[in-house]
Amino acid sequence: MKRLHAVRGGVHPDYRKELASERSIVPLPMPAMLYIPLQQHVGAPAEVLVAAGDHVRKGQMIARSAGTVSAPQHAPTSGLIRAVTEITAPHASGLAQATIVLEPDGLDEWTDLPPPIDDPFAVDPQLIRERVAQAGVVGMGGAVFPAAVKLNLGTQYKVDVLVVNGAECEPYVSCDDRVMREHADEVIDGARITAHVLGASRVIVGIERNKPQAIAAMTRAASPFANVEVVAVPAQYPMGYAHELILAVTGRETPAGKRTAEVGVVAYNVGTVRAVHQAVRLGRPLVSRVVTVSGAAVREPANVEVPIGTRVADLVAFCGGFTVSPARLVIGGPMMGQPLPDLDVPVVKGTAAILGLVASEINAEPESPCIRCGSCISACPCGLVPIEMVAYIRKDDFKSAARLGVEDCIGCGSCSWVCPSHIPLVQYFNYANGMLSAQERERRRNERTRMLVEAHNLRVEKAAAAKKAAQAARKSRPETTAQGPSSG
């Protein structure tokens, strides 16, 4: 048994994974309409390549990557583009974003895919990076960072370990568990390809102990490869946070504000490496993902293979709908997920779960005064002091909160979960970080304004000087002509 390294903080919420974890992955019948947002990843939104009325085939690129940190979108099935319009995003704000509306034709006909790469370990890693970028693979654990950009880290840093994140520490969620149980070979193959591109000599798969079948399946699939190791880690939220998992399985701690690559490790979610496998071995872009639908309000919790762009309402209807009206609708896990305004939003690449929670499953206790017990400090996986930071944030003193490290907060919510006074600590930190980035934007804007003012003044001065010169020239011209043509 591998020796594990101690991690900081963490909490033990009631996992309630059994609601959905024993249900095999079932494919969702093609919905009547798909809504594919242009931005499903961190970075610049993709650029539309289609227009209303176009016919597209499954896997065809319908929006291309725009910039260095971006990802393309592909048609999840064959059909007709109905519109490119603003549709409510799967986001707590309820704001709209540019979205491609696709009406499936029911044929589900694949486009001409790029040829499979038979031996990915023999080809130039750049070829695989390009293939992954073209396939629109993004981090499927929730961070939705373009996978191909991360593959470049191997060229900038010396990466020796690839950590495959199968921790799945969020309660209720079991999509990664099911993927590991049912597609262990694909995950291991994708991980080996990813490690090869990164130049990492070792692969460590970290899985929480509460998923014994997944550990068994992955260990079996990894057994032929000496450099791939499957490690059971304690079931402790937020073990699935990359920095925490890397610390647990390698003993390397990532400094605040730095990338994990600086300590020689890169982490990928199991769903992401499976998508890498499909892109490389089959030439398939990322057009669907496994989503857990769970919560006490859902009639038949399930793990469903969902085409990207499916309306959450269609997905919930497939799971038998709600038995009672849910007290809260959540996209993602209950700890870090976002509340959804309604069911009329699409499933995107980063959607791991849709939860319909009843009143007994959510914390609706009123906030009471802080008793200074310090539980939040012991729970924080980042070593922060929530109790101090929140005091500053209540007074909107973001600079002092930033000095205490609020920008290192990962928003895991352990502090809020553990607080006996039900103080919405993480909500305060999310607010503070939002305000800090808004201030940063404002500062940059003021800087640009100052630059523009300087340019304006320079231009006005130049124009005035030119006018003066022209006047002087006009005045002197009659004299010079009178004196003779030689000086003209």
Add this chain to the structure above:
Amino acid sequence: MLIEIGSLTLMGVTLGGLLGAASRLLAVEGNPIEAELQALLPGSQCGQCGYVGCGQAAAALARGEAHVTLCTPGGRSVAEALAKQLGVTVDLSGHEDKEPQYAVIVEDLCIGCTRCIRECSVDAIFGATKQMHTVLVEACHACGKCVDACPTEAIEMTPEPLTLRTWHWPKPQPLH
């Protein structure tokens, strides 16, 4: 005659020289704090603070006559920078941030007089005589000078729309 001219010339030269030397030797430097404060202000001379321009606002701040939150377009970040420079603590929790805005020209009303273009200190308005003008949204910093300059009231300030990039969580409701 010569004596009068000579004595007056001598006096002129001596006194002039004395004055010149005095202006050099006894020169009063501009308040250095003023210059530092002015560097922190946006410098667009919009006058929304009630002073003629950023220089006068900086002078008032240096004299302690104005509050650090005087600059509307600068917002919270400028207020904090000024407070830090002046070594004063400022409680911004009650400070209402003006929501970000930009100017919009109503095309039907624009007569192409170019007055707003001359008024804009960041060159954010685009157009020519008797041609319709338009505002480059990215450059506009909402000083509002063009609104006053427009003879046909064709310019309006519009709040910047909230997007997924700029949205963030609001402050949790405080304890009652």
